[in-house]
Amino acid sequence: MASLLLSIRDPSKGDRIKTLLHKETAAICENHFEESDIIQLKTRKQLKVRALPKLNLPERCSTIIKKERKIPFPRKELPETVRHKNIPDLVQSASNLNSKIWGNWAFYELKGRLHIEKHGMEDDIVPIIRVVISSTLSIESAALHGWKFCTDQLLHIDLKHSTLHNVLEKLDEVRLCTGVQEVTKHTKEHIIMKWESDQLKVEKTFSRAKNCIITVWDPDSVCTNCAKHDIKARYNRKYCSKKKLELLEKDERLTVQEDLHMEIMAMMNEESDNMNEWQRMFFQEQCSNAERHPNARRYHPDVIRWALELYARSPAGYQMLRQTGVLSLPSSGVLRQYRYTYTESSPCL
Incomplete structure (x- = not known):
């Protein structure tokens, strides 16, 4: 108390x-x-026991004054430790590495440059990754499984201020792009070969976009350029002819059941009653020309007149309708023959 x-x-x-x-x-x-x-x-x-004063309590006569903290003096940042000044320093660091951990890495000097290579199995022809370092300790060139890639992918590696152990760990994280799935004329092949019983054999084959980045950081992933190529190739795929359809794989074909085919044909026949005379003629001509060879197709004079008008308004749109197979139309060469010479009395082709 x-x-x-x-x-x-x-x-x-x-x-x-x-x-x-x-x-x-x-x-x-x-x-x-x-x-x-x-x-x-x-x-x-x-x-009473444990009774406390609750009424008419006096105000505290003494107040606690909090002193404001002085602004700390700005500290200068400590300079980063320079671990390597030139290539001999990197060679000295390489000699101090644990051979049990980094035994599959090789270091050698050639023409004033330091080559760093990681080798896999003994039957590999080219190293997994190869980096060439110039005399200024900058990455001059780099290759992954024999394919060169832009050194901008390795800008985060600082050879001067980082230990060689950390540099090799970052290089070990580089992964190979798995390439594209849609093979077109704009792709190129990346073949990885190896020795087997004194003979060269293909181990893996990748199809890549022309602007493939080659390197990724996640295993079994695709670079952005190859992913864009797949999207464009998948959604820009054109309609193909029957001959090309036979060459496609079964997974790429779309089969229609016979019952569904008969229902579609019945619906088209029912709708033909609601067509006018020109639409009915155009529909029947499209059905008959679809079964003929391109050089044996015949066209009604009204269809040629309509094709001439369509070609005059948009030649590119006309060619797209022909090449995609949406409509069976006469070629631009046929239209060129009938331009300025077509009359109503011309016979049907």
């Missing part, structure tokens, strides 16, 4: 609270306690 009173009273105001406490003659004012906390005895009053 003495410690509680001394914590809320200020003896510098002139009262003798500290002296009275030492003489054990101080008393507690009942105006600060509730009636339920006071026990009335015969000659005096007594507080």
